[in-house]
Amino acid sequence: MTTVGFIGLGIMGGPMAANLVTAGFEVIGYNRTPAKTERLVERGGRAAGGVAEAVRDADIVATMLPDSPDVRAVLTEVFEHARPGTLVIDFSTIRPDVAAELAAEGGERGFRVLDAPVSGGEQGAIDGTLSIAVGGADRDLADAVPVLEVVGGTVVHVGPSGAGQTVKAANQLIVAGNLQLLAEAIVFLEAHGVDTNAALQVLRGGMAGSTVLERKGASMVARDFEPGFRVELHDKDMGIVTSAAREAGVVIPLGAAVAQLLAALRAQGDGGLDHSALYALVSRLSGRDV
Amino acid sequence: MTTVGFIGLGIMGGPMAANLVTAGFEVIGYNRTPAKTERLVERGGRAAGGVAEAVRDADIVATMLPDSPDVRAVLTEVFEHARPGTLVIDFSTIRPDVAAELAAEGGERGFRVLDAPVSGGEQGAIDGTLSIAVGGADRDLADAVPVLEVVGGTVVHVGPSGAGQTVKAANQLIVAGNLQLLAEAIVFLEAHGVDTNAALQVLRGGMAGSTVLERKGASMVARDFEPGFRVELHDKDMGIVTSAAREAGVVIPLGAAVAQLLAALRAQGDGGLDHSALYALVSRLSGRDV
Numbered sequence: 158m159t160t161v162g163f164i165g166l167g168i169m170g171g172p173m174a175a176n177l178v179t180a181g182f183e184v185i186g187y188n189r190t191p192a193k194t195e196r197l198v199e200r201g202g203r204a205a206g207g208v209a210e211a212v213r214d215a216d217i218v219a220t221m222l223p224d225s226p227d228v229r230a231v232l233t234e235v236f237e238h239a240r241p242g243t244l245v246i247d248f249s250t251i252r253p254d255v256a257a258e259l260a261a262e263g264g265e266r267g268f269r270v271l272d273a274p275v276s277g278g279e280q281g282a283i284d285g286t287l288s289i290a291v292g293g294a295d296r297d298l299a300d301a302v303p304v305l306e307v308v309g310g311t312v313v314h315v316g317p318s319g320a321g322q323t324v325k326a327a328n329q330l331i332v333a334g335n336l337q338l339l340a341e342a343i344v345f346l347e348a349h350g351v352d353t354n355a356a357l358q359v360l361r362g363g364m365a366g367s368t369v370l371e372r373k374g375a376s377m378v379a380r381d382f383e384p385g386f387r388v389e390l391h392d393k394d395m396g397i398v399t400s401a402a403r404e405a406g407v408v409i410p411l412g413a414a415v416a417q418l419l420a421a422l423r424a425q426g427d428g429g430l431d432h433s434a435l436y437a438l439v440s441r442l443s444g445r446d447v
Numbered sequence: 448m449t450t451v452g453f454i455g456l457g458i459m460g461g462p463m464a465a466n467l468v469t470a471g472f473e474v475i476g477y478n479r480t481p482a483k484t485e486r487l488v489e490r491g492g493r494a495a496g497g498v499a500e501a502v503r504d505a506d507i508v509a510t511m512l513p514d515s516p517d518v519r520a521v522l523t524e525v526f527e528h529a530r531p532g533t534l535v536i537d538f539s540t541i542r543p544d545v546a547a548e549l550a551a552e553g554g555e556r557g558f559r560v561l562d563a564p565v566s567g568g569e570q571g572a573i574d575g576t577l578s579i580a581v582g583g584a585d586r587d588l589a590d591a592v593p594v595l596e597v598v599g600g601t602v603v604h605v606g607p608s609g610a611g612q613t614v615k616a617a618n619q620l621i622v623a624g625n626l627q628l629l630a631e632a633i634v635f636l637e638a639h640g641v642d643t644n645a646a647l648q649v650l651r652g653g654m655a656g657s658t659v660l661e662r663k664g665a666s667m668v669a670r671d672f673e674p675g676f677r678v679e680l681h682d683k684d685m686g687i688v689t690s691a692a693r694e695a696g697v698v699i700p701l702g703a704a705v706a707q708l709l710a711a712l713r714a715q716g717d718g719g720l721d722h723s724a725l726y727a728l729v730s731r732l733s734g735r736d737v
Contacts, residue, residue: 253639276653288653290646311652315645323639324646327632331655334628334701335621341699342617345688348695349543349613355605356580356614362601363566363578365621367657398635405638408732409631411624414704442698 158183161304162215162239164208164231165249166193168384169275170221172282173248173308175200177219180307187211209238217304218245224393225251232259232270241267244300248289248308250274250325250390252397254404257319260293269297272318273305274325276332278372279385286310290328292321326401329394330412333432335369337415340436343377344443353378373433380447382430382437389428392419448473451594452505452529454498454521455539456483458674459565460511462572463538463598465490467509470597477501499528507594508535514683515541522549522560531557534590538579538598540564540615540680542687544694547609550583559587562608563595564615566622568662569675576600580618582611616691619684623705623722625659630726633667634733643668667726670737675721682709682718 159182163174166188174197178184184202186194187210194204205211212218212235220235222228228249235245245268247256256272263270271293281287289309291298298305298314305312315324342365346356357374360366376382395416402409415435422428422438430437437447449472453464456478464487468474474492476484477500484494495501502508502525510525512518518539525535535558537546546562553560561583571577579599581588588595588604595602605614632655636646647664650656666672685706692699705725712718712728720727727737 276649276655278654281653288649288651290649311649313645313649315649316641320639320641323636323641324649327636327646328650328653328655330635331625331628331632331650331657331660335625335655335657337701338621338624341692341697341702342621345620345692345695345697345699346613346617348697349610349691351606351610351613355603356617359566359578359580359601359603359605359614360618360621361578363571363618364568364658364662365566365618365625367621367625367659368654369657370621372654401639402631402635405635406733407631407635407638408729409635410704410708410732411627411701412631414700418700439698442700443696 159216159303160185160214162212162218164211164218165221166197167221168279169282170248171196173221174202176285176307177304178202185211185215208234212239215239215243217301218243219248219304221248223249223390225255229255229259232263236263236266236268239268243268244297245270246273246301246304247271248273248275250329250394251322253319253322253326253401256292256322260318269294270318271297271301272321273301274321275309276325276328280372289313290315290321290324292316292318323401326394326398329391330398330409332369333391333395333415333419334411335367336373336432337418337435339370339374340377340439343436344439344445348443348445377433377436382434384429385431385433387428388419388422388430388432388434391432392423392428395419449506449593450475450504452502452508454501454508455511456487457511458569459572460538461486463511464492466575466597467594468492472594475501475505498524502529505529505533507591508533509538509594511538513539513680515545519545519549522553526553526556526558529558533558534587535560536563536591536594537561538563538565540619540684541612543609543612543616543691546582546612550608559584560608561587561591562611563591564611565599566615566618570662572598579603580605580611580614582606582608613691616684616688619681620688620699620702622659623681623685623709624701625657626663626722627705627708627725629660629664630667630729633726634729634735638733638735663723667723672720672724672727674719675723677718678709678712678720678722678724679718681722682713685709
């Protein structure tokens with residue numbers, strides 16, 4: 158039986174680890190907030206008291222953490238305590254340059270590291286249908302496939318170490334923008350007194366259709382901003398996007414604008430809401446009650 | 448047999464009128480550029496020499512024209528020459544306030560006017576799967592259904608006269624923004640040396656998925672900007688969006704920004720290209736060859 162050490166059992170990592178148990182993996186999970194290991198244990202996984210315990214006997218280490226410094230800290234412990242040769246799959250969304258550095262650093266110490274950031278939200282994590290962009294070596298990806306196929310619906314090798322994160326950055330740019338545009342459209346329709354649910358039905362069927370509209374249109378109309386994916390995390394991701402764009406000399410007018418809007422939403426105290434709360438920002442900007 | 452007088456046989460109106468012939472309607476078409484009536488005649492429709500001739504014996508008049516002044520001019524002729532009681536379906540994308548005015552004006556002269564702008568692009572027009580937002584009276588919509596079901600896949604009654612155009616404006620806001628975001632993402636990925644086709648595959652499967660990505664991702668990568676839907680028409684539509692937003696007191700930061708970007712693309716001489724040429728604008732802004 159393949160043993161997976163899974164670090165980070167939040168909104169995304171929790172259901173991913175649970176799905177690995179169901180698929181027949183032995184999963185030893187660790188989370189800084191211990192209560193979050195409950196779902197894993199209920200499904201038949203084990204809870205570890207720390208990173209070292211979770212990864213010591215693992216064949217594969219998986220991480221799903223909020224930000225670049227978290228991944229750097231945890232992987233430093235992993236490289237200390239896991240068996241050399243272990244395959245490390247980082248599902249987190251972090252800076253592409255940090256992902257490439259960590260892969261190189263792990264490589265020097267005998268580890269094989271893949272960046273495998275995911276998209277598809279909490280529902281995709283629960284359903285095991287995440288879209289995963291993988292950066293790293295072909296051979297290592299082949300060894301990761303049994304795990305990736307459990308958590309993902311679409312798994313694509315997009316290039317060397319860091320390339321997965323670059324694609325994820327592009328994903329976050331599009332998703333943030335699509336959310337903001339949908340929010341602007343819904344506030345616009347409401348202000349004109351149009352039946353918003355009827356309008357969403359027709360928008361869905363034409364060129365304006367999108368996964369964001371399918372997943373977040375109705376919840377914007379219902380003012381339901383329960384996360385899901387938190388504004389503060391998407392704000393962090395837009396920092397990655399804008400700095401990676403700047404480094405490549407690429408001008409992203411809408412990406413830069415929506416980064417500012419997410420920053421405003423967070424600054425106004427809504428960092429803990431779902432990113433669809435951009436609807437609330439557009440409403441407030443327009444002097445309308447939310 | 449129901450007779451339809453169809454005015455405006457361009458990229459959208461041409462295949463819509465041809466599909467009506469195939470569905471068993473008698474169609475008399477008129478277009479300012481006579482060559483564009485050829486497809487209709489090949490399918491078994493008739494070409495008229497002017498608006499008056501096209502609408503004189505029609506049970507239903509359909510219009511698919513570029514802009515508000517065109518619709519105003521043609522409907523003035525229709526109200527002069529068609530039989531009172533005739534149902535008029537305007538498929539064009541025009542100002543919501545102009546649509547409401549024309550419906551009221553037609554009503555005073557005994558005509559029944561619906562605004563029924565469409566989305567779904569040239570392919571949707573050819574396939575008869577357009578998404579149609581209808582503004583007007585219930586009763587008139589019921590009479591229009593046989594025609595709307597031939598050209599449309601999704602037909603939704605969204606409110607009184609003008610409401611269809613308001614929904615279409617929201618559609619154009621979303622579509623322009625989604626195109627620009629996709630363009631920014633692709634230039635970003637190319638600048639980072641990522642395999643763009645692999646990246647699009649993974650973006651499609653996650654939260655970044657959209658109809659715009661499905662229809663325009665590959666053509667942006669291939670630098671194929673053959674219209675399709677021309678920049679100059681989408682620029683016109685963004686004028687409708689920004690002025691309708693202003694009138695309703697709604698602030699649309701991304702909508703306003705992409706309106707400027709479409710205006711720039713047009714000012715730079717690319718008004719005749721497909722709106723996916725926003726890719727070329729982002730490339731030029733970033734000092735990259737297209």
